[in-house]
Amino acid sequence: MKGLGVSPGIGIGNAFIIDKKAMNIERKHVIDTDSEIKRLRNALEIGKNQLNELYLKTLEEVGEKEAQIFKSHEMMLEDDTFSSDVEVRIKNENINAEFAINETSDTYIKLFENIEDEYLRERADDIRDVMTRVIKILLGINNTDYSRLKENSIIIAKDLTPSDTAQIDKSKVAAMITEMGGKTSHAAIIARIMGIPTVVGLENITNKIKPNDFVICDGKSGKVLINPNQKQLKYYTQKKEKEEEVGNELKKQIGLSTVTKDGFEVSLSANIGTPRDVDMVLENDAEGIGLFRSEFIFMNRELSPTEDEQFEEYKEVLSRMNNKPVIIRTLDIGGDKNVPYIDIPKEMNPFLGYRAIRLCLGNIDVFRTQLRAILRASIYGNVKIMFPMISTMKELKDAKKILEEAKLELKKEGKSFRDNIEIGIMIEIPSAAIISDMLAREVDFFSIGTNDLIQYTLAVDRMNSKLSHLYSQYHPALLRLIKSIIENAHKAGIWVGMCGEAAGDPKLIPVFLGMGLDEFSMNAPSVLKSRYIIRGLKKKEMEQVAANTLNLENAVEVEDYLSCLFADENDSYLKRCKIRSKTND
Known part of the structure; x- marks a missing residue:
């Protein structure tokens, strides 16, 4: 099976199914609305106390940034507008508190789900998590008992909320697999910070895996194997050991300068x-x-x-x-x-x-x-x-x-x-790229924002899944535009960096190096890997690689060419950048 890998690494262990009981939220007619509002306020208070406990636990075990999730959740329960909306529903419609909360929160959730920005859209999950907590308190439903977790458990769930991840003993978790979630969901963010391999988007996985099934989870490729055979187990065990070895090797890059074999420093x-x-x-x-x-x-x-x-x-x-x-x-x-x-x-x-x-x-x-x-x-x-x-x-x-x-x-x-x-300035619009020779006279540096430059250059909405095959950082038009930006910057005597996702792409780093990019800015975990790659290259040779790349016709050809050119001996990084074929073929 294959889902979306959101946190790399290999997890091997036994399945721990988080079976959340379905909440039967019925509409009930109530006569004493004052008592129902008192019941609501009591549940909100209990919810706030629970969230404060989760905040303190997460602060101690994970960190301030992740703990703040629960402070923001607590603020939702303290929001006067929301609680007032629920109380008005109870009074005007003579309905029970849990039904009123569910109806009110659905309105808020729909608003967030319609936002185009992925990060903000997935904040709907936060609202759902908080309101589910309060509704469970009202219904008397107990939460999952995470104390039953054993060593090397593979968490299997429909979804993992921030509340779930905060209660899980990370030392016992080998991987996490969910039916729902995205790259910017809190579960994915925390998983990456904690280094827990995680795959999301596997439809109906909670019904396909039984408790204690032996599971392998590849958090990079998104592959999940249930009760693998000996050959598969051996392959992934070796792969896991190799990744751990590579991670330890990369730490040796700490303190080294980022300079190529022929002395070009970036x-x-x-x-x-x-x-x-x-x-x-x-x-x-x-x-x-x-x-x-x-x-x-x-x-x-x-x-x-x-x-x-x-x-x-x-x-x-x-x-x-x-x-x-x-x-x-x-x-x-x-x-x-x-x-x-x-x-x-x-x-x-x-x-x-x-x-x-x-x-x-x-x-x-x-x-x-x-x-x-x-x-x-x-x-x-x-x-x-x-x-x-x-x-x-x-x-x-x-x-x-x-x-x-x-x-x-x-x-x-x-x-x-x-x-x-x-x-x-950020160069992320084609008009800026085209007049970059003039803009360069007014600034000290450029930073190329490839995420937006791709969508504006190729006229592809990067949020539209139907167009994902067209959104590519390997497109020759984009690469030619980047080369012209770098050349114009250098002619004006200013330096140029790149802060989009492409800056940390192992296949494109040699190309940008050959073009003369002065600074690469990326997600922090990619830095040591990128340093290793650059230290294994020669700038002069990469200039020819860049020239060859710009003569190719489409993104597929570019990616294939670069994949063939550099050896990728380990899925998680370029073990050693060796040119397999002549750079002038």
Whole structure:
């Protein structure tokens, strides 16, 4: 069987089925609505106490970032608007509390499920998890007894909520398999942080696997084997041992410079969303932060963060990075990523709409406040400022003008900041790529955002599963565009990085190296693997590889060519980049 692998690794062990009893939520007529509301409030209070216990447990065993999930869940139960909506239903319709909660939460869930952004859409699972907890309290249904977990258990479930993952003893879990879930669900996020192999999207798996069945789970390929034969078991056991060996080998890259065999040095940075992500950056020995997605500071709150609140967040990251470069991308929100305190109109095409720098230039107070906070924090480290979604020269000049105004304000107030901060832009729109020779005269660096550049160049919605075969980072048009961006940047004497997913692709790293990319920024766990690859290559040889790649006709040819060119002796990384055929064939 094959599902979606969301956390790599091999898990081998016995199945532990999480059989959640179906909740029979019937509509019942109640006469004493005051007593029913009291019953509701009692259940909400019990739910909050349970969530606080989960917060403390997760804080101790996993970390602050993951524990915050339960604080946000607790806030849902404290939301006056929601509880008021439920109480009004109980009174007006004379219905029971569990039915009223179910009906009200369904309305909220449908709103989130219709959001295009995958991360926000999957927050519907959070609402479902919290409300299920309260309904179970009202119905008197006990939760799963996780104390029965044995060593090397393979968790099998329809879905794993944050509440489930917090209660599981991670030391006893070899892998997790679910029928539902996505790459950005909390279960997937926690699984990756804890290094638990996980596969999601396996339809009806809870009925196909019996308790104590022997199971193999490949969290990278998404393959799941039930009661494998000896040959299969031997293969995956060896594969698991090999991956562990590779992981230990990669740790030897810590402390080494990222330089090719012929002396070409590049920078390997990591992408982060919050200050808490710095732990992974330091653990994987990244040479800087190539993308700090500042929008996460603005999300999941009712009011815009103040200048001081933002200042503290940026200061923490800069201080911990100990003068290593940190590129902060200014607010990239709008369209499908709304916040309640900024009026963003509903749009037919949100990805082409009022977002990122366009929204900031339309909300100058919000933009200036962020720039002031970054400037004030600059004295604590090596910060660089990057503007997203630039499509015209005017946008760039307007943004720079507001930055200069913020500097003047701080000078008048006697507040310190670094005056020589590097300014850059994300190149993620074809128009910016085409005029990159002109834009390069106005900035200190470019960072290529391949995720959006792919969808805008190929006219493919990256959220549309029916078009996934067209969304490819190997498309020759994209690669030619990237080469022209790098060339234009270098002609103007500025450096260029890449912060999209393609930057960490083992097959494309040699191509971008050959094109002369100066900085690669990726998810922190990919840094050591990428360093190993680059240290095994010669820049001069990769220039020819890049030239050959650009002469191919389609994405399939490009990927096949690169797959044949470099030996992939281990599924989890390029064991040693050896050219199998001549680079000029």
